[in-house]
Amino acid sequence: MGKDHPSVKPMQRAALARATGCNLETIRYYETVGVMPDPPRDPNGYRSYGEDHVRRLRFVMRARDLGFSLEEIRGLLSLVDSHNQTCAEVKEIASAHLKDVQDKIVDLQRIERALSDTVAQCSGTEVPECPVLDALLD
Amino acid sequence: MGKDHPSVKPMQRAALARATGCNLETIRYYETVGVMPDPPRDPNGYRSYGEDHVRRLRFVMRARDLGFSLEEIRGLLSLVDSHNQTCAEVKEIASAHLKDVQDKIVDLQRIERALSDTVAQCSGTEVPECPVLDALLD
DNA sequence: CTTGAGCCTGTATCTGCTACAGACCTTAGG
DNA sequence: CCTAAGGTCTGTAGCAGATACAGGCTCAAG
Incomplete structure (x- = not known):
């Protein structure tokens, strides 16, 4: 039973928007400005999102709610992504x-x-x- | 002694900027968006400002300091300009x-x-x- | 006359989105 | 099978409220 399943079925952009409450177009905007990764695409070219993207987008939205700029969020995320962030830096x-x-x-x-x-x-x-x-x- | 003099010598854009502390380019911007009037021009095409413009620009800057939007300022100014504003409207x-x-x-x-x-x-x-x-x- | 400063205009840039047009793709109904 | 409705794709324009810069004029001093 080797399951390398993502444990959740992938979703498209509208589904991600619904799951997070984020505006549909804003998701694409966040991808272009680099606070969201370019998602994998289905054979038809449609964006395919998983749970990672939901968590990431929630992070971004929460940080925006707290008034962090996208620039600051990029900074926080690069610390998170590098996995060698320290409490002091954050x-x-x-x-x-x-x-x-x-x-x-x-x-x-x-x-x-x-x-x-x-x-x-x-x-x-x-x-x-x-x-x-x-x-x-x- | 018929004096129809403006009582103050006219000034150019940079002088108005200095007199008010407003950014040079912002003055032109305020003219295009209608919170400052199109000023008279010298024969060479240079803008020519008088005391009226200084007062008007100070009004706009003070209102901006208080966080009024340019839209709100346009509203206040049209009341002032129409001379039939009432305290209730303002x-x-x-x-x-x-x-x-x-x-x-x-x-x-x-x-x-x-x-x-x-x-x-x-x-x-x-x-x-x-x-x-x-x-x-x- | 030349040089540099000041002025002119139009246009680009910035932040953080939002929206729309026109072209695809997909799915359900007849 | 065909069509129509809807979703998705891309690029682009628009909002506020400035700010900045390029490329021409004009003007005053030397």
Whole structure:
């Protein structure tokens, strides 16, 4: 019973999209930009995906959810693929990204305060004077 | 003493860029997308800007700083330009944008927690086990 | 007159997708 | 068997919001 079966039947692009919730076209895009491998093809030229591809795509999607750029994801993946990544290397990428996120939060909070302060002064009535415009003008 | 002088000498594109801190090419871009007017031209075809343009560009830049999209800015400007804007209309645009900002802050804070929790588990050492990758993989 | 700087235009590049056109291939129904 | 509907293939265009660069003009100084 030598089974070298992939244990799951291969799927096409639409099936991978359904399995992961990823947009159909985005999958092809991820292949062209190198965060997904070029998949094997059926004799008719159709892409044939297996469980590996599902896991890989989920990794990419989760990392994108966390705001990693495709560039950063390529970095993480090359560490994974080389099999000689260290915790320190991965931590460096993730920490740098964490700092970006934290900086962005601070920026947005500053914007949020400025905007809500300004909006709070609005009468909301049908008058042509407007503190929002006054704030944006001089 | 009939003075119809613009009270300030006109300037060229680079001078407007310097006066506002805006990137030179971005000024032309703002003209093509309609948040800045097509300026009058000198006989040689050079753009000629006055104080109006400085104020307008500052308005656009401040609104961009606050995260308004160019589309939203076009909306605000058409209200300003029509001179029949009401506080209620402007408040509507600003409030909608404020909500976007607040939503984005919540999203980023969720990401920030997930990332910092994960990074905190890193040994940061030369070992191949990495909780960041474990979190992104299954 | 020459040289270099500044300006002009159109177009390319970037990120991260999304969508569409036109050509294949495959499958089900009649 | 033929046809029609649907899936897949490729290349390409489009979105925001800039930024950059190439190849021509023009202008002022030396």
